[in-house]
Amino acid sequence: MKSLLKTTLLATSLAFAFSAPHAFAEEATAKVPTLNSAFKTQNEQNAYALGASMGRYMEAALQEQKNIGITLDSKQLLAGVQDAFNSKSKLSDAEIELTLAAFEDQVRTAATAKMEKEATENKTAGDKFRTEFAAEKGVVKTKSGLLYLVENPGKGKTPTDADRVTVNYKGMLIDGKQFDSSYDRNEPLTISLKSVIPGWTEGMKYIKEGGKIKLVIPPELGYGQRATSGIPANSTLVFEVELLSVESDK
Secondary structure (H helix, E strand, O other): OHHHHOOOHHHHHHHHHHHHHHHOHHHHHHOOOOOOOOOOOHHHHHHHHHHHHHHHHHHHHHHHHHHOOOOOOHHHHHHHHHHHHOOOOOOOHHHHHHHHHHHHHHHHHHHHHHHHHHHHHHHHHHHHHHHHHHOOOOOEEOOOOOEEEEEEOOOOOOOOOOEEEEEEEEEEEOOOOEEEEHHHHOOOEEEEOOOOOHHHHHHHHHOOOOOEEEEEEOHHHOOOOOOEOOEOOOOOEEEEEEEEEEEEOO
16 A cells, blocks of 8 residues: 555655654754643653644645646545544445546646646737737847846956856746846845756857846746746746856867
């Protein structure tokens, strides 16, 4: 049953919930928690904490599935857990295996459909955004489709593909939602132009050290149809970048 449960999204969350305390074992041994007045013993509190942790991950898993159009009955979920603890499951092992296999297919199909729908919507919205931005004063559109606006050309060295750059930057989606920022980390980023998305590799060449540029990057010069952390598929990306320094990438 253990290997079977790990095939589902929900079970993966539960497995993480149970394993999470081990990940922080070193920290936990260094700081013993105070016994809450709601419990008589530390073991009672330990058991409750484990249950609460499991419950949070179960809730998160249900919410993730709801986001793709699948709503599960939380009462039945809890009933299944309770019945399993009491060895009174309404389903046989074979029925559980078949049900979870079919459910996994359902989740995969729903998730794919949602991603495809979002990708189409993102492309349409991105095309419109870039068309409007291209019409603004001072904006340049390159042959690749990159759009940029030089806010300060700078006076130092111009980077090449073979260089490393140190920058301060802010990355946003077209709705203004920020997904990354060196300003928030209070630490500039130093990175090789060989290892960044094509829109950045090209865009940095239009300013010199000390310069500042706004880049509007179409999906094909960004992450394309691949969704990444905080960035949906087919997203047009907006970056505001200050080029602090340039050095050879040796």
